[in-house]
Amino acid sequence: MRGLSTKSDFSLFLGCLIPNRLPEIEKSTRLVCERLGINLHDMKGASCCPAPGVMKSFDKALWLKIAGRNLDIAANMGMDIITLCNGCYGTLKDASMELKDDPELQEVVRASLSTIDRDLGKIVDVYHFVEYLYFDYGLDDLSDHITKKLDYKVAAHYGCHLLKPIKYRRTKDFDAPTFFDELIELTGSTSVDYVEKNTCCGAGGGLRSGLKDVALDIARKKVASIKDANMIVTPCPFCHMQLAQVSNIPVVYYSQLLALSMGFSEEEVGMAVGK
Amino acid sequence: MNKDVRSCMKCGSCTASCPSGRVVAFRTRKLVEDRAIGEIDYDDLSLWYCTTCFNCMERCPRGIDITDEILKIREEAYRKGKVLEPHRAVLRYIYRSGHAVPINPEVREKRMALGLSELPPTTHTFEEALLEVRRIMEDEGIEYKE
Secondary structure (H helix, E strand, O other), X not given: OOXXXXXXXXXXXXXXXXXXXXHHHHHHHHHHHHHHOOEEEEOOOEOOOOOHHHHHHHOHHHHHHHHHHHHHHHHHHOXXXXXXXXXXXXXXXXXXXXHHHOHHHHHHHHHHHHOOOOOOOOXXXXXXXXXXXXXXXXXXXXXXXXXXXXXXXXXXOOOOOOOOXXXXXXOXXXXXXXXXXXXXXXXXXXXXXXXXXXXXXXXXXXXXXXXXXXXXXXXXXXXXXXXXXXXXXXXXXXXXXXXXXXXXXXXXXXXXXXXXXXXXXXXXXXXXXXX | OOOOXXXXXXXXXXXXXXXXXXXXXXXXXXXXXXXXXXXXXXXXHHHHOOOOOOHHHHHOOOOOOHHHHHHHHHHHHHHOOOOOHHHHHHHHHHHHHOOOOOOOHHHHHHHHHOOOOOOOOEOOOOHHHHHHHHHHHHHOOOOOOO
């Protein structure tokens, strides 16, 4: 069920890695959304979501308060949030659901936000971009915009927080989901199966920042099982960065793939700029 | 369903589902067991091997919220000052810039080459927004002066 948003207007939550490391993801998403009639509005003054792996591990209350501030920015805009990152989605979606479910927790967060003249407003809903495309925008409407059939062989990587915890996710099938494969195949590409398809990339939970060798071992195991693909496609900049570090084939964000199938050039979607 | 860690029947589904457990000696079941008997070793590095993938939690036949429990254990470790330096650095970045990963000169260039604003419309652009984030952190006792 839709929340506050009018039809296609959303608060765009950028996070950290996309604007500050992989801006080609921001660029390609802005391009495709303009074409699709999805109006993305900047959340002025938004911060880190904050990073679930570190902040939630250290101090859950602080994690909720900073997330609450970001939710309040969107509430003041009167629009639900679209995120482009599984980590930001994990934080903002889970924080939004936990706060809606728990009035006492809400009071704690409201009390903290009152010191900076903020509230929480009406707690907004949070969507991951690819979730919104599949479940709300719809494959039929999306296919109307696809003008160039691609024929890539794609290794799809969902990432963990797009799918779990399932109590806060719309699809309950975390073992063999298909919606991201369907979005990929809509572009004319083939989503090829591989043994470690549903394995974690290894970056989350603070593992990449804290114990990188272990994190990369997990990624290597995953990537080594990809046999017959020309690219990995992800819905997450953190998984993206992690897999790109150990992969011999390009790692592409979903918006870039979609943009190519809408006729945008590789240069326009930043594929010449960053790996 | 009983979500208490003490309801663990030691089936090992959690350990078998763990992506870290395949590459290092991290045994989720052992951690759940240590929790149940109240004997957590906060110096054990393996507390930080969890990627929070949630596989163990979703697969636990007893319905124990294992990932949430691991995060609680980590919070306790943090309060005891048992923290990895790179993780503390992330907190410092957030305090100083509002971002866990702040922008750098190379990406400023890359943004402009793509036709985006040099800085994103975040705490990087709005100084007063950064002060708000700092205030929330300071109220929790976190402060990193330049």
